[in-house]
Amino acid sequence: MDYSVGPISRDKGFKERRWAVLGQTYVPLHVTEHSASLHATMPPGTFVPMHLHHGQDEMLFLIEGELEFDLDGQVFKAGAGTQVTLPREVPHAFYNKSDRDAVVLVTVSPPRQFFELMDSISGVPEPAEVGRLGGEHNVPFL
Numbered sequence: 001m002d003y004s005v006g007p008i009s010r011d012k013g014f015k016e017r018r019w020a021v022l023g024q025t026y027v028p029l030h031v032t033e034h035s036a037s038l039h040a041t042m043p044p045g046t047f048v049p050m051h052l053h054h055g056q057d058e059m060l061f062l063i064e065g066e067l068e069f070d071l072d073g074q075v076f077k078a079g080a081g082t083q084v085t086l087p088r089e090v091p092h093a094f095y096n097k098s099d100r101d102a103v104v105l106v107t108v109s110p111p112r113q114f115f116e117l118m119d120s121i122s123g124v125p126e127p128a129e130v131g132r133l134g135g136e137h138n139v140p141f142l
Helices: 114-121 127-136
Strands: 019-021 024-031 036-042 047-051 057-064 066-071 074-079 083-086 092-095 102-109
Touching: 019 114, 024 114, 047 127, 057 066, 057 074, 066 083, 066 102, 114 127
Parallel strands: none
Antiparallel strands: 019 024, 024 036, 036 102, 047 092, 057 083, 057 102, 066 074, 066 092
16 A cells, blocks of 8 residues: 655545545545544434454544544543544444534554455445445454
8 A cells, every 4th residue: 555645635635535434424644554544524413333443443533523432331422622542352333423523533553454444335325234344354343
């Protein structure tokens, strides 16, 4: 995979990639062999189902809005200005139960098959199919 160098805007994205996943929009901003970052917009009512990463730690920094998290049974809310770390092998989900968009910087480290996963699930409307494809990319949905 090529690596990002220099400025990349959320409007353009790395290699002009943009993923639509279960009503959310993800735009890759940074990628190296060690980490990747994405700008995410999560409208009200959208969610990421319970899943875990076999090969990555996932970190979310909330720029705007609020999300509710379930981290292995521990439920909590996080708002703008908050960093949430979701370690590998720990089941987690997050939900936008508010009435406005949540804007988030998502970082995964290391990326491994993350871009392939996002390519495969972009535009897939059914959470069950997203989950099946996730399992094929070392990110099983539970």
